[in-house]
Amino acid sequence: MSALEDIQRQVMWNRLIAVVEEQAQTMIRTAFSTTVREAGDLSAGIFDLQGRMLAQAVTGTPGHVNSMMESVGHFLRKFPAETMQPGDHLITNDPWLGTGHLHDLTVVTPAFHQGRLVALFANTAHVIDVGGLGMGPEGRSVFEEGLYIPIVKCFEAGKPNATFFDFLRAGTRQPVELEGDVYSLCACNEAGARRLVGMLDEFRLDGIDALATHIFESSRRATLEQIALLPPGRFAAEIWSDGYEAPIRLSAAMTIAADGITVDFAGTSGLSGRGINVPAAYA
Structure with missing residues (x-):
């Protein structure tokens, strides 16, 4: 790799970080949850088609970011990349596949460029209420803590899954706010996808595979260099x-x-x- 190519890829890497930061800020501006709006209890990031995280927003909490990094792979095992289509949004709050407790929703959205799937956007946010006993340690099983959502499509080809939203509203004390938060999470992923398409057009790229390789190799090398110290x-x-x-x-x-x-x-x-x-x- 020439020095110029290295510089160009670093510029694109920085742009990718800006893309996911705008993704996170979109959630903060649109969320109903005060925990998201006021405390930034969220994460946002972009992933390759193998479920590996390429960049994460500066805004957010470390616990969400690290667990979200693992959760996208579970989504891909349930819904392989080749089965996804524009307008799909996948969701779960499974504590073992997502982010630790039922109040944290994780949403994954495919991003398409020129008709081809090029990346996945994901986010996690702490929502207001999912029914059950509410927040706290009182529950003796996960089923006491609230509505348990497996990995499903909340939107398919741009259309809301009416059955999903019926169950969602029926399982919470605050149906309007919880439904609004799901729309917020989907909207912020769409904002990230739009910015990614603009970035690919600007740099005349077909996808992010080469950039992903650069990010992973550079990150691993830099990490090992610091560990060696x-x-x-x-x-x-x-x-x-x-x-x-x-x-x-x-x-x-x-x-x-x-x-x-x-x-x-x-x-x-x-x-x-x-x-x-x-x-x-x-x-």
């Missing part, structure tokens, strides 16, 4: 928290090596019977 070895620590039934211990041992960092949580307290456990998506 750390002292190798194993470092362990633990803290205690109040828990619910009894105090809980959180333990972690970090092993630093030349090829990466691993974290072992052995020694951490077992599962609680209340809603304070952490799903693998947060690990």
Whole structure:
């Protein structure tokens, strides 16, 4: 790669970050949820067709960003990329496939350029109410916490899934606000997709595959360079928290090596019977 090509790809990478930041800001401007509007409890990003995240918005929370990064792959296993069409929007709040609890909705939207699927946009947001006991640790099962949405299409080919929205409104104390939030999440993905199409036209690109390769290779190289500056070895620590039934211990041992960092949580307290456990998506 020439120096000029490297510069051009860095410019496009920065533009991609601007695209997803506008995606996030669109959600903040249109969301009904005060947690989104006032606290930025959201994430927004763009993914390749393998479900790998290329860029994420600066606006958002780290917990959402990391779990959303894993969740898009689950969407693709349910709805492979070749089955998607313009105007589709997929949604879930499955805590094990999405972002940890039922109040967090994740929406995935395909982006098309010149009739060809080129990327996926995804976001996660904390909505106002999904029924059940509400927020808090009181529930003894996920079914007590509210409406459980598997991975489904809330919009198909641009048309709302009427059955989905009937179930959604029936399962919440605030049907207007929750439905409005779903529309907001879909709209912000569409805003990102429009900006991506404009970017591809501006740079005369057919897709983002070459840029994705540059992003992944550069990110991995830079990460390993920084890890190499750390002292190798194993470092362990633990803290205690109040828990619910009894105090809980959180333990972690970090092993630093030349090829990466691993974290072992052995020694951490077992599962609680209340809603304070952490799903693998947060690990």
